[in-house]
Amino acid sequence: MGLRGALTVLAEQWDDIHDRLSAQEFAKLSSLVDEFVREGDRAIAEEIAEDLADRLRKQLPHDHPFVEALSGPVERWAPTPARRAKDLAAWLRLADPLRARLVGGPVTTADEVDRAAVSELLAAPALRADELTANGQDPEDPGLIRLEDADGSPCWPAFQFAGDGSPLPIVLSINQILEAADDPFGAAGWWLGDNGRLGGAPARLIGRLPDERLLAAARAETREA
Structure with missing residues (x-):
């Protein structure tokens, strides 16, 4: 499952996903995102991300960019796209664009996070x-x-x-x-x-x-x- 790609898409498609979900569903999504961005342990953060992904997979159309990203190749977490799988810091920094969405600030792109x-x-x-x-x-x-x-x-x-x-x-x-x-x-x-x-x-x-x-x-x- 391409979690990294999907979470990047979630930040990019935040407004569209908001419009597609009920108020209750979006509140749950926001709660999970908040847990994710606050979590300091990668293993726990990944479990939260998987829970979030499972929920959205059931709620969004099969051709939605988020769902399509989940169907992509399994990704390894890295500071750049070139095989840097063990960089825990980059995994945690993946939260930055989602944190920005929660507080209404500017969204950091994946490339900016990598750099x-x-x-x-x-x-x-x-x-x-x-x-x-x-x-x-x-x-x-x-x-x-x-x-x-x-x-x-x-x-x-x-x-x-x-x-x-x-x-x-x-x-x-x-x-x-x-x-x-x-x-x-x-x-x-x-x-x-x-x-x-x-x-x-x-x-x-x-x-x-x-x-x-x-x-x-x-x-x-x-x-x-």
Whole structure:
């Protein structure tokens, strides 16, 4: 089920859907949307979104853009359309256009949400290639998350390294679980986004929580993606 596409369509088609539903049905829809935008745990938010989708599927014509979006391919949550499945932050930011509809503000487009997510990841503290080399590390190490900004310049999020510049073993293990070599922005999003299971961003919890808890959360994320 293409939940992301459908929720984007819901924000875009909000007025049309309002006109098609009874006052009672629209009040229930608004209540579910309010629950969705307030929820900080991705798994719970997804359950709310699925409940919302199931209700609207029964209430809207089969050819309505929302229903058609639900029939699309299963999507993986990402800061950009290019295979970034594990970015929890982008999943939560999907609420922004719907939140705007609830309060009557301007609607943020999906592209704007994507660009904001990428910009936030790139704004996090990071090392450049010369700094990695100076610390005795290999910039080509596939175990490290390597991001590229708009002009193609690479950077490596700083949370991956200990005080002496060496990669943290727990980070290397989880990067492998998250397939960071293939999906660097997705992996960075998991590390830097708030995690409902852990009570904060995993990158901030390194050394504060047992490694096994971080590993379990990463494995759970990949099972749900």
